[in-house]
Amino acid sequence: MSVPTPDARRPNPDHVAFVGGGNMARSLIGGLVGGGLPAAAIRVAEPDEGKRRALAADFGVQVFADAAAAADGAPVWVLAVKPQAMREVCSGLAALARAQRPLAVSIAAGITLAQLARWLGDGTATVRAMPNTPALLGAGMTGLCANAQVDAEGRARAEAILAAAGRTAWIEDEALMDAVTAVSGSGPAYAFLLAEALEDAARAQGLPAETARLLVQQTLLGAARMLAESGESPATLRQQVTSPGGTTQAALETFEAGGLRRLVAAAVAAAQRRGGELSALHD
Template identity: 75%
Template sequence: MSGPISSDEDTIAFIGGGNMARSLVGGMVARGTDPACIQVAEPVEALRDALSRDFGVRVHADAIDAVVGAATWVFAVKPQVMRTVCEGLAAHARDAHPLAVSIAAGITTAQLSAWLGGSTAVVRSMPNTPALLGAGVTGLYANAAVDAAGRARAEALLATAGETVWITDEALMDAVTAVSGSGPAYAFLLAEAMEDAARAQGLPADAARRLVLQTLLGAARMLTESGEAPAELRRRVTSPGGTTQAAIEAFEAGGLRRLVAEAVAAATVRGRELSATND
């Protein structure tokens, strides 16, 4: 995990102070970044007040005020308003030459750079919701204008939310979004279905919930800590002719792999559509 971003290196401006921005700000402060180096633009007064109160960062109602003196601009706004926000900052970006980091799905580095006036160093990132717990994973892609120092700054920032993975082909960022960005919802859906099935077999609701949640948590830890491939772990727990084999055969007969492939493909296509609608 990368260390704190030093207060004398640069000031970071967050444009947008919602949940994901809050998780990154909290992670940075927890790892030693000086709150005075963080400026946040957020139009909702209650969110601004909470950020100032909880982390001691400087807050502003307008983006143009937050980016003054900042070398890194983190865009944490909805994709639908990204163009308007960027174009409002373009004149300042042409003079300031910031590193722009986007956490918005479906917005390409070319789009962001153009909206900021062109020739902007842009890192496109896709964190996921476990970042709110410091347990996320973020895919990162840097355009050609980002130098080694810029990559290091972006990685230090996103590493406060969990693991980071660099992608060399931007076209694959839509697949990153489909796998890890949207992926937590797939696990939540599985948990929901398992709880329903457990209750259908007669288990009380509270017992079903505890059994399912701890099972998924334990399985996730085995996946991340054992170093073994998922297929190998599955084989080890599947005794020939046993209960697990019966369940796995039902999953396979029902086309689980095909459904997962179709779901990830659909999310990937939707990511590309978001890019197209924002041109």
Template identity: 70%
Template structure:
């Protein structure tokens, strides 16, 4: 198996982020093949990164030892089954970024005995600031794990998950997590305007506050609880706001939301 070439099956936003990250890190565009049915997307990928482009999955996959399955979960089974004869002949390293599709399903749809890595990235990967959980089945060797890790590190942080059942939690926390932050930003923006701030001013203050808080969490070495206590002066404005959050059940609401996302991930797996 030639691990030097990579085939992306699907050329959408996440595939584009990974391809861009790989090329930025020095990988030759000519070593990347992309299958994408939309002509405009194929043309843009070829023009921007110098990759080889193809209309069908089998055309791209036949030229690579590593396959990145970057199609929607709803069509994953059909795509894998179309690639099964080639997968049986070539035994590629298969990496999937589809939510809710298990390694067992992927292996079965590809005909069995395949080395499969599941990856759950999130949308900040589009900016090179992603967080990705990885799970490898028992057929992935050390070299395969290293290759999958390097590939996903091209767009952000990577961590390995020891049990596949925990991938639903990864999806619920980091995969879906950016939407939770965006929802908080929406609510803060609306509340700021309700208190009389102009929309542009409210947006600027909310965005920079979220960015600054995230940097403090990432760079200070302190945990969230410590940082929160540090800015919550007794009897002050922050305490009044935090007590309101607590009285409204923010913690239990977040717990319930993440649990709902985990359940939905399991339902998506069961659907296949």
């Protein structure tokens, strides 16, 4: 008697389908496979043949040219296309979503749960996720927000997928997702701006460019690790390196006198407002 060979291309309740196989999908897939999810359980739709081949070769995942072919039968869909492609992609999957009731996890910046419901069909359990670029290194930060159709198991599944690329936080009020975008989504660029300014200042002091870059890189890395690993607040860590009358105090007083805190608050508010404006453009 012969035992039937399981058909790896056949849908299975443990499957996760990615629609869009770009940079962000790659980092999530890498994290999931590295974390022990069998590659055969991952189905990726990607129109670009070169990217499809690379995904299959690098991770052993199943690849498809067509979104519906990848999504068909998978209980979780990760929608990982650019925001401007999301409406068309969702509309193309709406009939399947109505028939199969998957959990849809969108990682597109600024696309709201209401927009996803409109395009995929009301009643689809949907999670809106806002990751950031360090996810590409497994050091990402993702804000997650679920609609009312997502149950506890759905939340756990969505969280596990994004946790493959870093840390996650649930945001209960979707109105705050623009604030998440303004803090952690755009935040890496704020750190890069600080790094640029510090490098410029180091060079202006006469340090060679290469040395200036190394000093800044390693200082920001060390400070970020202390923030993440010491269990102390930023204020406590700052006080610990600030001796009264010392060099750090001289610099910090200059930052405070220049209104750094007010400037940071204004910058975050500007990013938050822009996030709302960009969401409205996709309607």
